[in-house]
Amino acid sequence: MKDNSRRGFMGKAFGGVAAVGAVASLFAMKKSWDPLPSVKAAGFTTLDMSGYKENELVTEKWRGKPIFVLKYTSEMIAAMDESQKPRIITVGEASYLVTIGLCTHLGCIPSYDRKKESFLCACHGGTYDLVANVTKAPPPRALDIPPFTIKGNTLVLGEVGPEYLEMKKNGLTL
Amino acid sequence: MAHFTKATSIKDWLNQRLAIEKVEKVLASEYWIPKNINFLWAMGMILVVTFALLLVSGIFLLMYYQPNVDLAFDSVNYTIMREVGYGWLWRHVHGVAASVVFLIIYIHMFTGIYYGSYKKGREMIWISGMLLFIAFSAEAFSGYMLPWGQMSYWAGMVITNLFAGGSLHADGLVEWIRGDYVPAQAFLSRFFMLHVLLIPLAIIGLIGLHFGALRIPHVNNQDGEEIDFDEESKKYLAGDKAGSKVIRFANDFMAKDMMVVGFYLVFFFYLVFYHYGFAMDPVNFDPADGLKTPAHIYPEWYFLWSYEILRPFSTDIGLMAFAFAQVIFMLLPFLDRSPNAVPASRRGLFKYWFWAMLVDMIALTAMGKLPPEGAFSTIGLVAALVFIGLWIALPVITYFEKKA
Helix, strand or coil: CHHHHHHHHHHHHHHHHHHHHHHHHHHHHHHHCCCCHHHHHCCCEEEEHHHCCECCCEEEEECCEEEEEEECCHHHHHHCCCCCHHHCEEECCEEEEEEECCCCCCCCCCEEECCCCEEECCCCCCEECCCCCEEECCCCCCCCCCCEEEECCEEEECCCCHHHHHHHHCCCCC | CCCCCCCCCHHHHHHHHHCHHHHHHHHHHCCEEECCCCHHHHHHHHHHHHHHHHHHHHHHHHCCCCCCCCCHHHHHHHHHHHHCCCHHHHHHHHHHHHHHHHHHHHHHHHHHHHCCCCCCCCHHHHHHHHHHHHHHHHHHHHHHHCCCEHHHHHHHHHHHHHHHCHHHCCHHHHHHHHCCCCCCHHHHHHHHHHHHHHHHHHHHHHHHHHHHHHHCCCCCCCCCCCCCHHHHHHHHHCCCCCCCCEEEHHHHHHHHHHHHHHHHHHHHHHHHHHCHHHHCCHHHHCECCCCCCCCCCCCCHHHHHHHHHHCCCCHHHHHHHHHHHHHHHHHHHHHCCCCCCCCHHHCCHHHHHHHHHHHHHHHHHHHHHCCCCHHHHHHHHHHHHHHHHHHHHHHHHHHCCCCC
16 A cells, blocks of 8 residues: 555656656646747838829738738718718828728639729728728628838838827727 | 577578568568458558659659758759650659559548548558548649749748637747748758658658558458457468458459559550649749749649638638638547448438538639639538538438448
């Protein structure tokens, strides 16, 4: 019996040490799969807003993702209702749509139709209007707006500014 | 210490140290297979052979493939396809086998469902088999990433996005899986590792479990008859081969098994040499471009049915339906409440359930390939609802099934 309890103790002691080791190695394994610091540091893109033409969609790149930039015409702004206007980003005199160009359903890139002034995602048939609000399911929400801050006539993507915070607070983007 | 004597032959020398005769008996000549079976019982061996083809062709591809986002595409489409002697052969064998293996897996699965081979002690065979199905699916997906073409990239994007869990917005989890904000170098390297090491190890281990699960209940037969394998094997060994209901695994069963494998291999290499195109998506011959989505993103044919269950619904419901489809087959032995282990044709309503499920999965597969528009959308939605409905109906109809 004495022997048994001693073995029992050794078993438990080993089990305890092994459990600590297992948890520690799981932690290390999790951290090894994390995005590298160099990947995270490359997360800022500065856009010069003076070069865009009206009603012409330009795709920029931020963190490997496509960013849609669309300069609105004054007719477009005039036709917008109250649910659409808050999504406009104003830099200097001009108004823009700036969103992540990935469908919020499963991440395909929607295409822009200049004539219909709307976006269509070919993967699963979702559509968005010209401020990228959803007009046909399956997308669960409007195209996301990337974190941005306005600096003079430029827009810095990846840096959180007051205009972005305001939009986020009002639930306009995730 | 065991007593060793001077060996009389090489076989005797090995026998004293490794008991090779005993091992041979346990694994082959005295491993008993019922006589009352048909060609569908050869699918297991066909899968073993196909896995071997995948392994051998994979080893040769591995010698020239470069898991690097700048080099991967050319290492496959230029180096392997044009420079390496017979490189095209390994690629086409690998691609065709990856597709055909799922055809055989589905036949193997539906054979098991038809003959009730997941009941009465055979539950672990079914469960280990479904775990193998999951492992093969993960292996197929990770392998699909490696040529780093447009379909590789966008399938990788879409499938990893599933882990955000819809409205849960677990974007951190998605970025963790990718090791980047989008599929990039970290993603390619880790899926390469999964494809050539971790998942194959899991598959080999699961094949061992699958075979081990067969030993005690033995292989089922065409009538679901409960055979006393001890009794029948004694009869066989005593010389009454005609009266016994069983035969040896080797060479008796294997002789016919390998004949079916032979027919299969003729078909397989016909595909490899003359019809490999079905396993090579043309869109994947464009290099990956993160700023351009292909017009239609669809998975390979063997994933279409579960993709179609995801597609007709809004994101969250779609994900739930998809998750349901992924796990529900695993639970088959417990959802089938009838004790009858006989062919579906003798099982009342279950007969209709079986054929309805088969036809529904074919319909889902066909709709999954077509663009989600108009009538196709509607048929897809109906087929997805039928799939879910059939699984909900299963416990009820089998509970009221008469004892056969």
